[in-house]
Amino acid sequence: MGTLTYDGGTPIEFDDRTLAHLQVVIGAKLRRGESCYFTWPAPEGGRTTIWMHPTLSLRYDYTANEMPALNRAWIERLTQSSFGPGGLVLLAEPETVDEPGHQKAPEGEHKAPEREHDVRVRVPVASR
Numbered sequence: 001m002g003t004l005t006y007d008g009g010t011p012i013e014f015d016d017r018t019l020a021h022l023q024v025v026i027g028a029k030l031r032r033g034e035s036c037y038f039t040w041p042a043p044e045g046g047r048t049t050i051w052m053h054p055t056l057s058l059r060y061d062y063t064a065n066e067m068p069a070l071n072r073a074w075i076e077r078l079t080q081s082s083f084g085p086g087g088l089v090l091l092a093e094p095e096t097v098d099e100p101g102h103q104k105a106p107e108g109e110h111k112a113p114e115r116e117h118d119v120r121v122r123v124p125v126a127s128r
Contacts, residue, residue, distance in 0.1 A: 001063060002061055002063055004060055006050055008057065011061070012040075016062050016064050019062065020062075020067055021071065021075055023060050024075055025075060026052060026058065026088065028079070029082055029088070030053075035052060035054065037050070039086060039089045039090065040089075071093055077091055
């Protein structure tokens with residue numbers, strides 16, 4: 001599990017594959033100077049939303065040294081969601097076909113969640 005740390009706050013855990021796709025989508029938005037909400041399923045149920053803004057810092061930490069193969073269809077799906085009023089929503093990775101420009105994960109490397117709330121994330125609880 002890698003982590004996304006937003007504006008020096010609590011690190012949020014995502015699997016490396018999900019994190020790599022989020023980095024591409026979020027990086028493109030922030031590079032264009034665009035702000036948006038980012039929402040993902042909370043591990044204990046419900047959802048978590050943060051405001052993404054180009055002036056706030058992001059840090060991506062991966063557990064693996066190699067970047068996973070990227071799924072263009074997933075990047076496009078996440079990007080499309082980011083333009084809606086609810087902003088970027090972490091959606092399940094769609095199944096892809098072998099087409100030029102699309103890369104599938106190696107067999108057995110990643111099982112796509114069936115629903116968006118099946119994406120696994122873990123947020124540590126801050127001690128008081």
